[in-house]
Amino acid sequence: MDEGGNAIRPAQDPTKDGHRFDNWYDEDGNLFVFATTPIIDDTTIYAKWILLFTVSFNLDEGMGNATTAAQPVDEGGNAIRPAQDPTKDGHRFDNWYDEDDNPFVFATTPIIANTTIYAKWILLFTVSFNLNEGIGNATTAAQPVDEGGNAIRPATDPTKDGHRFDDWYDEDDNPFVFATTPIIANTTIYAKWILLRSTATVEVNGGSFIKGGVGENPGTEVAYIRHDFLMDETPVTQGEWKDVMEKWMTDTGSTITLPSPAFNGNVYAAGATGGNAGWYSNLQPANTALDSRLLPMETLNWYAAIRFANILSLADGLDPVYTVKGSADPADWPLEATRDNYLTDWESVEVDISKNGWRLPTEEEWEYAYKGGHLSLGYDGLPNAGKAPANYTYQLYPGSNDASDVAWVWGDDDIDTWRTQEVGGKAPNALGLRDMLGNIQEMVGTGDMNYGANWDMNITLANNNFPYPRGGFGKWNAGHLTGFRLARTTEWRE
Numbered sequence: 001m002d003e004g005g006n007a008i009r010p011a012q013d014p015t016k017d018g019h020r021f022d023n024w025y026d027e028d029g030n031l032f033v034f035a036t037t038p039i040i041d042d043t044t045i046y047a048k049w050i051l052l053f054t055v056s057f058n059l060d061e062g063m064g065n066a067t068t069a070a071q072p073v074d075e076g077g078n079a080i081r082p083a084q085d086p087t088k089d090g091h092r093f094d095n096w097y098d099e100d101d102n103p104f105v106f107a108t109t110p111i112i113a114n115t116t117i118y119a120k121w122i123l124l125f126t127v128s129f130n131l132n133e134g135i136g137n138a139t140t141a142a143q144p145v146d147e148g149g150n151a152i153r154p155a156t157d158p159t160k161d162g163h164r165f166d167d168w169y170d171e172d173d174n175p176f177v178f179a180t181t182p183i184i185a186n187t188t189i190y191a192k193w194i195l196l197r198s199t200a201t202v203e204v205n206g207g208s209f210i211k212g213g214v215g216e217n218p219g220t221e222v223a224y225i226r227h228d229f230l231m232d233e234t235p236v237t238q239g240e241w242k243d244v245m246e247k248w249m250t251d252t253g254s255t256i257t258l259p260s261p262a263f264n265g266n267v268y269a270a271g272a273t274g275g276n277a278g279w280y281s282n283l284q285p286a287n288t289a290l291d292s293r294l295l296p297m298e299t300l301n302w303y304a305a306i307r308f309a310n311i312l313s314l315a316d317g318l319d320p321v322y323t324v325k326g327s328a329d330p331a332d333w334p335l336e337a338t339r340d341n342y343l344t345d346w347e348s349v350e351v352d353i354s355k356n357g358w359r360l361p362t363e364e365e366w367e368y369a370y371k372g373g374h375l376s377l378g379y380d381g382l383p384n385a386g387k388a389p390a391n392y393t394y395q396l397y398p399g400s401n402d403a404s405d406v407a408w409v410w411g412d413d414d415i416d417t418w419r420t421q422e423v424g425g426k427a428p429n430a431l432g433l434r435d436m437l438g439n440i441q442e443m444v445g446t447g448d449m450n451y452g453a454n455w456d457m458n459i460t461l462a463n464n465n466f467p468y469p470r471g472g473f474g475k476w477n478a479g480h481l482t483g484f485r486l487a488r489t490t491e492w493r494e
Contacts, residue, residue, distance in 0.1 A: 001039050009034040019049040020074060053111050055079040057096075058118045062088035073111040081106040091121040092146060123147040125183050129168075130190045134160035145183040153178040162316065163193035164247040196244045196315065199237070199423075199485075201230040202432045204365070205374040206493065211367060223364050226493040227354075231361060231369050232485035234423035234434050235442060239293025241300075241308065248311045252331045294422040296440040296483040302447030302475040303337035303346055305360060305484045313357030318488065321359040323350045337476050346475075351446060354492045361487035366444045366451050370398050370437075372430035398436040399429030407438030407453065440483040447475035454481040 001007065013021045024032045024045045032045050055071040057064065067082035085093040096104045097118045104117050124144045131140065139154035157165040168176040169190045176189050205228050211221045248254065306322045307330045313320040320328035325348050327333065334345040353359060361369065372395075399406045406429065408421045421439055428434045441454045 003040060004038045006037065007034050007039055007043070007045065014047050016047075016049050018052055020052050020072070022048040022050045024048070051075040054114045055111060056114075056116045057082065057086075058116050059086050060088075060119050060121060062086040062091070062093070062119050062121065073115075075112060076110045078109065079106055079111055079115070079117065086119055088119075088121050090124055092124050092144070094120040094122045096120070126186045127151040127183060128186075128188045129154065129158075130188050131158050132160075132191045132193060134158040134163070134165070134191050134193065145187075147184060148182045150181065151178055151183055151187070151189065158191055160191075160193050162196050164196055164243050166192040166194050168192070194243050196247070197240055197312065199240060200233040202233055203490070204229050204231055204369050204431060204487075207368070207374045209368050209371055209373075209376070211364070223368070225364060225368050227489050228491040229361075229365060229487050229489050231365070231431075231433060231487040233428070233432060235296040235440055235483045235485045236308070237293060237423055238295050238297045239291075241297040242293070244308060244311060244315075248315075248330070254331060254335075256335045291422060294424075295420050296423055296435070298420065298440055298483040299478050299480045300483075301337055301478045302360075302443055303349075304478070305443055305447075306349070307333065309358040309360065309486055312486070313488075316358070318357040319355040320357040321352055321355050321488075323352075324348060353489055356489055358486045358488050360447075360484055361444055363445045363449055363451070365487060366442070369431060369433055370429070370451070371395075372398070375430035398433065399427055403437065406434075406436070408435070441481055443482060443484045450482050 009024070015021065024034075025048050026032045026037075027044060027046065051074075052072045053075060055073050057068045057070070059068065064086045065082070065084045067084045068086055071079055073079050081096070087093065096106075097120050098104045098109075099116065099118070101118075101120075123146070125147060127143045127145050129136065129140045129142070136158045137154070137156045139156045140158055143151055145151050153168070159165065168178075169192050170176045170181075171188065171190070173190075206225045208222055208224045211223045249256070310320040310322050310328060310330050312318075314329070322328065324333045324346060334341065337346050351359070353362065395401050397403045397406050405427045407426060423439065424434045426434060426438070429436060435452075437453050439454065440452070441450045442452050443450050
C-alpha cells in the first residue's frame with residue numbers, strides 16, 4: 001500500500017456463528033473510515049461483532065405465517081411483533097406472552113438471551129339463534145363468543161308472519177339475559193313468538209238461505225250470497241287484540257287510547273302490564289279462574305274494530321277493506337271515534353267487501369253462517385235468482401235445538417256468575433263456528449246492528465223464534481256486552 005494511500009474496504013463482510021458483523025474498527029476501538037484514513041505505517045483493522053439471540057414464537061398448536069418465523073435479534077435489541085397474528089380453529093388469538101405468562105411488550109423488552117414468546121388463545125364457542133320458523137337478518141347470524149364472555153343481542157328482531165316477536169329464550173324456556181349470561185359452551189338461543197291471531201277460521205261457500213226466524217214463526221225471504229268467505233271460528237279475544245294492537249302501536253308510534261274491556265263489571269287495572277297496554281291486565285278478579293286472554297274482546301266501538309281489521313290485513317299482506325278519508329292505513333286515521341267526532345272525522349269510511357282483507361261480516365253473511373251456511377239443512381247450492389232453498393227446516397239454535405249446548409246465556413246452569421266466558425267452550429254449529437249465540441253480541445256490517453245474544457240475555461228472549469237478536473248500535477258507542485269476529489272474502493262473485 002502506498003504511504004499515505006487508503007485501504008480498500010473488503011467487498012464482502014466476514015461471518016461468525018451466533019453473531020452479526022458490526023463494522024471495521026481501528027486499534028483504539030474507533031470506527032475505521034477507509035475512504036479518508038491515510039496509511040502511514042503497517043496497520044491492522046479489527047472486525048467487531050454483535051452477539052445475536054434467537055427469538056422464537058411458540059404457537060401453542062396454532063397456525064403461523066411468514067411473520068411468526070424465528071427472528072435473530074441483536075443483544076439488547078427488541079424483537080419485532082409479527083405483522084400477522086396466528087390462527088387456531090375454535091379459538092381467538094389473545095396476545096403474545098412471556099414465559100412467566102405476562103404480556104410481552106415488544107417495543108420495550110430488551111433481548112439478552114435466546115427467548116421464546118408464547119401465543120395465548122381464547123376458546124371460542126358458537127352462539128346460534130333458533131328462529132323457530134321466523135325470518136332472520138344479518139344480526140341473527142351465529143356469533144363466535146369468547147369463553148366466559150357474553151353474546152350480543154341481535155340489533156334487529158326477527159320476524160314471522162302472523163306473529164309478534166316476544167323475546168329470546170334459553171333451552172329451558174327462561175328469558176335469555178345477554179348482558180349477564182356467560183357463554184361456557186356452544187349455545188343455542190331461541191326466538192319465542194306470540195301468535196297475533198289464535199282464532200281458527202272456517203270456510204263458508206256462497207249459497208241461498210231463508211232470512212228471519214225459525215221454529216214456530218219461520219221467515220220467508222230468500223237471501224243470496226254469491227261469494228265464498230272465511231269467518232272466525234270464535235269472536236276476537238282480548239289476548240289477540242292486545243298482541244296485535246301493542247305491536248302496531250310500537251311499530252307506528254301511535255298514541256291512540258285503547259278500549260278498556262270489562263270483566264264481570266270490573267274494568268281491568270290501567271297500566272298493569274306497562275308499555276302500551278294500559279287498557280289490559282293479566283290480573284284476574286278473585287272470583288274466577290278464567291284466562292282473560294281467552295275472553296272475547298269487548299267495550300270497543302265499530303271504528304276500533306275496523307282499525308283492528310285493517311291492521312291485520314296489512315300485516316297479512318291482504319288488500320284492506322276499509323278506507324278512511326282515502327287511506328287504508330290505520331296510522332293515517334283519526335286517533336279515536338267519539339260521539340262528538342264520528343260524523344266529522346270519520347264521515348268518509350268506505351267499505352269494499354270484494355277485497356280479500358279482514359272485515360266484519362255483513363248482516364247476511366253472519367245470519368247465513370249462523371244457520372250453518374252451505375252445511376245447513378237448507379243449503380241448495382249456489383244461488384239462482386228467485387229460487388228458495390229446498391229445505392229450510394233450520395235448527396232453533398246454531399248447531400242444536402238445545403241452547404245450552406251451544407250458547408252462554410243468562411239462566412244457563414253452566415254459568416256460576418254473570419260474565420263473559422272463554423271463547424270456544426260450547427259446541428259448534430254445522431260449519432264449526434262457536435259462540436254465535438250467547439257470550440258476547442257481535443258487531444256486523446257497517447256497525448248499525450249487532451247480532452247474537454249475549455251472556456246477560458234471558459235465554460227465553462234469545463229464543464223467541466229469532467235466535468240471532470239484533471239491536472241498533474251507535475258506531476261510536478262501546479258496550480261491555482258487544483264484541484266482534486272477523487271474516488274475509490276468498491272468491492268474489494258479482
